[in-house]
Amino acid sequence: MAKAYDHLFKLLLIGDSGVGKTCLIIRFAEDNFNNTYISTIGIDFKIRTVDIEGKKIKLQVWDTAGQERFKTITTAYYRGAMGIILVYDITDEKSFENIQNWMKSIKENASAGVERLLLGNKCDMEAKRKVQKEQADKLAREHGIRFFETSAKSSMNVDEAFSSLARDILLKSGGPEIRKRQQASQY
Numbered sequence: 001m002a003k004a005y006d007h008l009f010k011l012l013l014i015g016d017s018g019v020g021k022t023c024l025i026i027r028f029a030e031d032n033f034n035n036t037y038i039s040t041i042g043i044d045f046k047i048r049t050v051d052i053e054g055k056k057i058k059l060q061v062w063d064t065a066g067q068e069r070f071k072t073i074t075t076a077y078y079r080g081a082m083g084i085i086l087v088y089d090i091t092d093e094k095s096f097e098n099i100q101n102w103m104k105s106i107k108e109n110a111s112a113g114v115e116r117l118l119l120g121n122k123c124d125m126e127a128k129r130k131v132q133k134e135q136a137d138k139l140a141r142e143h144g145i146r147f148f149e150t151s152a153k154s155s156m157n158v159d160e161a162f163s164s165l166a167r168d169i170l171l172k173s174g175g176p177e178i179r180k181r182q183q184a185s186q187y
């Protein structure tokens with residue numbers, strides 16, 4: 001029987017409690033959204049296979065609890081991740097300030113070559129916005145990573161964000177053959 005996928009990438013979502021990590025994963029894996037808030041206990045994962053550059057990429061997406069009391073459990077999962085998504089809530093300034101701490105946590109616990117991505121979630125709540133797009137753009141540039149504003153509720157940019165991270169991991173791991181093809185398609 002043919003293999004159902006060409007690559008398996010493990011991704012991890014981190015960020016303060018309540019920013020919408022679980023909802024982003026449910027939107028991506030099941031195309032669903034729920035307004036009720038059930039805080040994640042420890043760790044969980046969901047799977048979705050996507051097509052990128054003609055390859056079937058199986059994404060195993062790990063959801064971590066944002067609460068401080070689960071930190072010892074959740075940081076143990078950083079090492080196995082090939083991509084880490086840092087999430088803040090555009091209506092919650094503190095969750096944006098804390099991105100610096102989450103970055104530090106990646107440095108201390110993740111593998112050296114891990115791909116990172118910054119997401120400002122809940123962008124459907126424009127009237128309650130506290131974090132400007134420019135602030136996050138600047139932070140992402142400083143760290144040399146990509147940035148998207150997303151909404152798990154409206155599904156804005158959710159597929160785009162996961163796919164862009166998967167593509168970056170594929171290009172990095174795929175070696176010269178895929179990179180050459182990518183360069184050729186840019187001209």
Ligand SMILES: Nc1nc2c(ncn2[C@@H]2O[C@H](COP(=O)(O)OP(=O)(O)OP(=O)(O)O)[C@@H](O)[C@H]2O)c(=O)[nH]1
Pocket residue numbers: 015016017018019020021022023024034035036037038039040041064065066067121122123124125150151152153154
């Ligand atoms: N308006 C809006 N609400 C959202 C969005 N994403 C999540 N929420 C709401 O925010 C609350 C928290 O979402 P969760 O996904 O459980 O947050 P979390 O980051 O997983 O939280 P922890 O498990 O405690 O770390 C829930 O009430 C969601 O319905 C979004 O894009 N827009």
